[in-house]
Every structure is written in C-alpha cells, then in structure tokens.
Amino acid sequence: MKRDGGRAGAELVVSENPAQWTSKYGSLVTTIYGIGTADGLNERGLGAHMLYLNATDFGPRDTGKPGIQAGLWAQFLLDNAATVKEALALLDTVQVVMVETQGHKANVHLAIEDASGDSAIIEFVQGKKVVHHGRQYRIMTNDPTYEEQLVLLKKQDFSKPSSTMPLPGNVNPADRFQRAAYYSAMLPKPTSEREAVASILAIARNVSVPFGAPYKGFGIYNTEYRTAMNLTDRRYFFELTTAPNVIWADLTKFKLTPGSPVMIVNPDNIALSGDVTGKFQPATKAPF
Numbered sequence: 001m002k003r004d005g006g007r008a009g010a011e012l013v014v015s016e017n018p019a020q021w022t023s024k025y026g027s028l029v030t031t032i033y034g035i036g037t038a039d040g041l042n043e044r045g046l047g048a049h050m051l052y053l054n055a056t057d058f059g060p061r062d063t064g065k066p067g068i069q070a071g072l073w074a075q076f077l078l079d080n081a082a083t084v085k086e087a088l089a090l091l092d093t094v095q096v097v098m099v100e101t102q103g104h105k106a107n108v109h110l111a112i113e114d115a116s117g118d119s120a121i122i123e124f125v126q127g128k129k130v131v132h133h134g135r136q137y138r139i140m141t142n143d144p145t146y147e148e149q150l151v152l153l154k155k156q157d158f159s160k161p162s163s164t165m166p167l168p169g170n171v172n173p174a175d176r177f178q179r180a181a182y183y184s185a186m187l188p189k190p191t192s193e194r195e196a197v198a199s200i201l202a203i204a205r206n207v208s209v210p211f212g213a214p215y216k217g218f219g220i221y222n223t224e225y226r227t228a229m230n231l232t233d234r235r236y237f238f239e240l241t242t243a244p245n246v247i248w249a250d251l252t253k254f255k256l257t258p259g260s261p262v263m264i265v266n267p268d269n270i271a272l273s274g275d276v277t278g279k280f281q282p283a284t285k286a287p288f
Contacts, residue, residue: 001262001286005068005076005094008035009288013099019066023079026256028236028249030227033101034287036071037078043251044082045115045231048074054143056107058096059127069099070106072288077112084118088131096124111140115231121146139180141207142173149177158182171215176207193230197237200228201246208241225267238267245273253277262286 006018029040032050041047050073061067068076073096081087099106113119120133121140132146140146152174158165158181167182168175183203190196208223215221228237234251247267254263254277263280264287265272272279 001079003072003075003079003288005066005072007288008069008071008099008101009033013069014067014097016061016063017066019068019076019094021076021079025079025082026251026254026260027075027078028234028251028254029075029078030225030238031287032071035099035101036069036073036288037075039227040074040078041229041231041234041236041251042078042082043234043256045234046078046081046083046087047113047229047231048078049111049140049227050074050108051111051140052107052142053109053123053145054107055145056109056124057127058098058124061097062095065093065095067095067097070096070108071099071101073108074110074112075288077110083114083116084112084120084133087112088120088122088133091122091129109140109146111138113138113231139177139184141177141180144174149174153178153181156182158185161186171209171213176209180207193233193235197228197230201226201237201239204228211241240267243267243270243272245270247272247274247276249275249277249280254280 001023003021003023004018006012006014025042025044027040027042029037032038038050077087077090081090109123111121117135119135119138120131121137123130123146125145156178168178180203183206187199190199204226209215209221211222213222223241225241226239235248237246237248239246261282264283265276265280
C-alpha cells in the first residue's frame with residue numbers, strides 16, 4: 001500500500017518533504033480517528049502500541065528529514081520493519097511531526113516489541129528522541145516520562161509479595177505503571193495461548209481507568225479498549241470496554257498480496273464475539 005506521511009485523513013499537515021512509502025508487510029491494526037494507527041501487529045510479528053504522553057515534544061521541524069504525522073508513526077514501523085532493531089533504525093531516517101485532530105494533539109509515545117521478545121519504549125522529550133531498548137522494557141502507561149517512571153518504581157519494594165502488601169491503587173499513570181510491574185513480575189509461565197492472553201488481559205483490566213474515575217487533565221476519561229497479541233502466531237485479541245465480549249482475528253488468514261483489498265470490522269457491535277476473522281469486509285476506501 002502506498003502511504004503519505006504528510007496527510008491526516010484529507011488534510012495536508014506536513015507540507016514540506018512529507019515521508020512517502022509503500023508498505024512491505026501487511027498488518028492488523030486498531031485505527032484512530034481515521035488518520036492513523038494506535039495499536040497493532042504485522043505479518044512478521046512486530047507489535048506497536050501508542051499511548052498518550054503529555055510531556056511529548058517532537059521538537060522543531062527539520063525539513064532535511066521526511067516528516068511523518070504522529071498518527072502514522074506506528075503504521076510506518078509496521079509497514080516497513082520486521083523487528084524492533086529494524087524499527088529503531090528506520091526511525092533515524094524520518095522525523096515524527098505533531099498533528100492535531102478532534103481537538104486533541106498527538107502527544108504520544110510508543111511501545112514496540114517483536115516475536116523474539118525484544119522490546120523498546122520510544123519517547124520524544126524536549127525535542128529529543130529517548131529510547132529504552134531491551135526485553136526488560138515492557139510496561140508503559142502515560143505521564144511522567146519513562147525515565148521518571150523507572151525512578152518511581154525503584155522506590156517501591158515489591159521483593160516480598162503477599163496478599164496483604166499495599167499497592168498503589170489510584171488511577172494516575174504512575175500507580176497503574178507500578179501495579180502492572182508488580183503483577184507482571186509474578187505471572188506464571190503459560191501453558192497455552194489461552195492462558196497467556198488471559199494473563200495479559202487480567203493485568204490490563206487491573207490497570208485500566210474505570211468509568212467515572214477522576215483522571216487529572218482529562219476530567220472523566222475511561223479506558224476505551226484493551227488488546228493482546230500473539231506475535232508468534234499473528235493473532236490479535238481486542239476487548240471494547242463497552243462490550244462484554246473478547247474478539248480476535250488471525251492475520252495469517254487474510255490475503256496480503258499486493259493489490260489485496262483493505263479489510264475492516266467495526267468492534268462496536270455487541271453481536272461480535274470470539275474469532276471474527278471471517279467478519280471483516282472490504283473497505284470502500286482505505287482509512288489512510
């Protein structure tokens with residue numbers, strides 16, 4: 001697929017030297033506002049997850065590098081990289097550019113991982129790219145910056161877990177980061193995909209923002225969806241918080257040859273449940 005990193009839907013947002021490319025790999029993603037990708041995986045087993053980070057600062061525009069509006073940041077990597085190492089190298093060749101839509105700026109950071117277990121957290125702070133690369137960097141919430149999150153985590157002593165140990169329990173990102181770290185460290189090794197997905201979703205639910213929670217800076221702002229990925233077998237699990245059903249799709253069962261149609265499904269359908277691979281329909285127009 002041909003992509004234009006300078007467009008957010010029909011709007012041209014990077015006018016000078018926009019990044020343009022043709023995708024190498026097919027991907028299964030969650031789109032946002034029709035201008036980009038918030039979450040997803042590709043056929044080579046690379047996964048990407050975008051979350052809000054108020055501290056984001058992409059810096060001044062450097063027209064010497066092709067520019068990608070931030071909504072397509074994750075999609076650019078899924079289109080072109082098979083591994084975390086490849087994705088990080090690709091990021092050195094372009095510049096991520098701020099975009100605003102629906103009244104919200106794309107103040108975002110990105111988590112990526114691949115089928116080998118490698119992972120990275122990528123942020124832009126004070127105009128500079130900050131990368132935490134390694135298998136140990138697997139948890140991300142929102143503000144403060146990742147470096148600050150790690151400092152706050154070190155202040156907690158989770159070395160002797162027990163059922164009476166008090167855990168940070170509020171909805172702010174630092175508390176949720178620490179709860180995720182605590183529970184992730186104790187997950188038993190799964191014996192099946194079903195156990196693995198259940199384990200990931202259990203933690204994701206525990207660190208989600210419930211309906212009506214006072215979330216500073218946003219007023220009332222709840223978690224809208226949760227996902228889990230099997231990067232080995234290329235399956236994508238999705239749970240809308242307003243629906244009781246978990247759905248999933250198998251990327252290997254889609255036609256990914258050049259010229260194949262874009263396939264879409266709207267998860268906001270209470271009748272959807274279980275394997276929805278066969279429920280996707282050709283899009284009348286690609287979302288981006």
